[in-house]
Amino acid sequence: MPNAIGTPSRHGLENHGLTNLNLAYWTLPSAMLVERIVSRREGQLAHLGPVVVRTGHHTGRSPNDKFIVQQAPSDSRVWWGKVNRPMTPAQFERLHLRMRSYFQGRDVFVQDAVAGAHPAHAVPIRIVTEYAWHSLFARNLFLRLPPAALPDQIPQFTLLDAPRFHAIPEEDSTNSEVFIALDLERGLILVGGTSYGGEIKKAMFTVLNYILPQRGVLSMHCSANVGEQGDVALFFGLSGTGKTTLSSDAARRLVGDDEHGWADDGVFNFEGGCYAKTIRLRPELEPLIWEATRRFGTVLENVVMDVESRRLDFEDGTFTENTRAAYPLGFIPNPVAEGRGGHPRTIFFLTADATGVLPPIARLTPSQAMYHFLSGYTSKLGGTEKGLAAEPQLTFSACFAAPFLPLPPTTYSRLLGEKLAAHQPEVWLVNTGWTGGPFGVGQRIALPYTRAMVSAALHGHLQGVPFRNDPWFGLAVPTRCPGVPEGVLDPRSTWGDARAYDARAGALAARFTENFKQFDGLVAREVQEAGPGQTAGG
Numbered sequence: 392m393p394n395a396i397g398t399p400s401r402h403g404l405e406n407h408g409l410t411n412l413n414l415a416y417w418t419l420p421s422a423m424l425v426e427r428i429v430s431r432r433e434g435q436l437a438h439l440g441p442v443v444v445r446t447g448h449h450t451g452r453s454p455n456d457k458f459i460v461q462q463a464p465s466d467s468r469v470w471w472g473k474v475n476r477p478m479t480p481a482q483f484e485r486l487h488l489r490m491r492s493y494f495q496g497r498d499v500f501v502q503d504a505v506a507g508a509h510p511a512h513a514v515p516i517r518i519v520t521e522y523a524w525h526s527l528f529a530r531n532l533f534l535r536l537p538p539a540a541l542p543d544q545i546p547q548f549t550l551l552d553a554p555r556f557h558a559i560p561e562e563d564s565t566n567s568e569v570f571i572a573l574d575l576e577r578g579l580i581l582v583g584g585t586s587y588g589g590e591i592k593k594a595m596f597t598v599l600n601y602i603l604p605q606r607g608v609l610s611m612h613c614s615a616n617v618g619e620q621g622d623v624a625l626f627f628g629l630s631g632t633g634k635t636t637l638s639s640d641a642a643r644r645l646v647g648d649d650e651h652g653w654a655d656d657g658v659f660n661f662e663g664g665c666y667a668k669t670i671r672l673r674p675e676l677e678p679l680i681w682e683a684t685r686r687f688g689t690v691l692e693n694v695v696m697d698v699e700s701r702r703l704d705f706e707d708g709t710f711t712e713n714t715r716a717a718y719p720l721g722f723i724p725n726p727v728a729e730g731r732g733g734h735p736r737t738i739f740f741l742t743a744d745a746t747g748v749l750p751p752i753a754r755l756t757p758s759q760a761m762y763h764f765l766s767g768y769t770s771k772l773g774g775t776e777k778g779l780a781a782e783p784q785l786t787f788s789a790c791f792a793a794p795f796l797p798l799p800p801t802t803y804s805r806l807l808g809e810k811l812a813a814h815q816p817e818v819w820l821v822n823t824g825w826t827g828g829p830f831g832v833g834q835r836i837a838l839p840y841t842r843a844m845v846s847a848a849l850h851g852h853l854q855g856v857p858f859r860n861d862p863w864f865g866l867a868v869p870t871r872c873p874g875v876p877e878g879v880l881d882p883r884s885t886w887g888d889a890r891a892y893d894a895r896a897g898a899l900a901a902r903f904t905e906n907f908k909q910f911d912g913l914v915a916r917e918v919q920e921a922g923p924g925q926t927a928g929g
Contacts (some may be wrong), residue, residue, distance in 0.1 A: 393762060394415065395484075396415070397423075398415055398542060399501075399541075400544040402545045403504055407519065407579070409898045410492045412496070412499055418504075421531075422687075440686065441687065441691050442690050444692055444693070444730075445586075446587045447493060449584075450693055451589070452589055452593060452702065452794070453567070453569045453585055453587075454794050455566050456565065457557040458477070460477075460483045460572070460577075462482075464494075465576060469797050470799045474793055474794060477566065483572055486565075487551075487579070487617075489563075490556055490581055497896045498525050499519050500519070500522070503546065504535060505533065505536060507599065507616055509532070509652065513605065514599065515547050516533065519551040519552065520553075522554060523552070525586075525622055527688070527690055529591055529739045532663065532666060540571065545688060548578045548579070549579055550581075551582070554584065554585060556569050557569075566679070568584040569790070570582070573594065573598065573797075578593075584699045588717060592662075593794070596795045599661055599824065600797055603652050604798055604803060604806060608653065608805040608806075609803060610651075612650060613650075614649055615658055616643040616644060617732045617733075618642075620840035622849070623732040623734065623898045624638075624643070624736065624737040625738045625845055626741055627740050628741030628742065630668070630713075633873065634666070635648040636667075636680070636869060637842065638840065639723060640842075641724070644662050644725050646726075647661070647665075648667065658731070658732050659732075663719060663730070665680075666715060667681060667716045673707060674817075676839075677838075678725050679724065682722075683723060684705075685702070686705075686718060687867070690718070691716050692714060692715040693745075694714045696711055705795060720725065732764075735816045736875070737818075737819070738816050739845065740764065740791065740819070741791075741799050741821050742769045742770075742820065742821070742822050742823070743770045743783065745830040746824075746825070747826055747885075747895070748896040749840065749882065749899075750820075750866060750868040751822050751836050751880060752819055752822070753815070753819065754858065754867045755863075757812070758920075759820075760807075761804055761811075761914065761915075762918050763820055764791065765910055765918075766789075767788040769904075770783035770786065789857050790804065801913050822836065822838060826885045834884075836879070840876075846876075847874070852872070856870065861902060863896040863897065864900060864903075864922075868880060896907070
């Protein structure tokens with residue numbers, strides 16, 4: 392075993408092919424990691440103590456650089472294609488060998504942790520990184536082990552992370568210098584060529600999306616919170632749609648902000664922390680997240696800081712629009728410490744519609760819920776992925792999670808259908824995107840209005856309210872909502888040109904229909920017919 396600092400596991404790093412290392416820092420506490428981040432010049436302390444780091448030219452995920460080793464028995468299960476590109480075992484082993492050579496003589500930081508707060512579905516994991524700040528990121532995001540359990544930790548999945556080790560596409564059969572390569576049979580993940588912390592988080596999410604559905608657990612890209620009466624709400628959505636913002640509610644307890652499982656006895660968090668977007672963060676609109684960014688131990692990615700005063704400027708997107716904060720769940724007041732809740736009573740599908748035509752809230756029938764879950768419509772916002780421009784891009788991301796799904800989308804939709812039938816939660820489609828026109832003409836729907844609509848749905852204040860049928864999308868839209876001007880509820884009325892609205896709405900409806908053709912013959916007829924142009928549920 393290399394020179395060890397901290398509490399090493401008896402299952403040493405040699406089991407992952409790592410030998411001839413310099414120092415190995417094992418599951419250091421946050422304060423010790425912060426000391427090393429500063430002393431190694433990986434980051435700087437900001438006012439009140441958070442650590443500010445830069446990720447270089449990779450400020451978002453690299454979706455075209457993820458690979459899965461193609462081998463039995465997983466090869467018959469994986470959803471192969473643009474999302475999951477195949478890599479041969481020999482190609483993976485060559486990359487692993489070069490990576491092991493790279494680590495020799497270097498310091499490494501190990502975090503032994505757990506993914507999954509449910510004792511029957513918890514996955515022991517190990518994150519080995521060359522950066523101290525990536526180790527703090529992992530410590531903040533995953534579930535921590537009690538100190539007494541550390542010596543006996545045997546990981547089911549291990550992630551080796553080397554940002555300064557670059558792939559050679561001509562030799563390694565990668566698309567670029569960046570790689571996220573998963574060997575599902577060996578329980579080994581290789582990440583290199585990028586410093587963006589989100590790759591670590593989402594690689595482990597991909598693993599859970601492979602393991603848990605095979606156990607009958609629905610893995611979900613959603614946040615979750617619980618009310619005073621134990622009523623659980625889920626918020627599905629891609630980056631930038633409001634999962635973290637809307638679930639961080641002072642009136643409700645936070646279960647988790649991004650990744651959950653739905654088992655036979657309720658929902659549970661996969662993680663132990665939050666990863667919040669911070670661009671244009673304001674205390675009056677997002678007070679809980681604001682306070683978490685001001686805590687010692689929080690990691691701030693690419694947030695602009697005055698080097699003399701050490702004050703932060705969340706309005707400044709010089710480095711990226713995808714500025715982030717990674718902090719433990721305990722930095723949010725009154726979280727659900729056990730990371731678990733009952734079966735959801737309310738489900739929200741969040742979409743940031745950049746065309747400005749979807750209603751701000753609509754009630755879905757079970758068939759419509761399945762349709763919109765498989766469609767996963769939203770607009771990708773600038774910076775969240777490599778290569779995205781400032782203008783949002785319309786996208787259909789199956790299950791609101793396509794980049795992280797190793798199995799076919801219908802695997803997850805089947806499980807969702809079973810859960811909806813068994814527990815009958817209310818399902819709502821919430822547009823957190825634009826109103827009054829498309830991006831560049833209209834404006835984002837005001838956050839206080841969205842919060843008011845979510846609150847009304849949660850508290851039953853929309854029961855008995857008249858609903859209208861949206862003629863383009865077949866959605867049941869409330870005509871009144873406490874705290875929201877009635878005009879806001881009808882997107883067509885917010886446009887200056889009704890004919891322009893109709894043209895945009897028709898174009899988006901056609902995009903829905905075209906996208907859903909991929910599921911022809913794979914879903915029930917009532918789901919196939921639940922898309923735009925159909926009659927809304929009562």
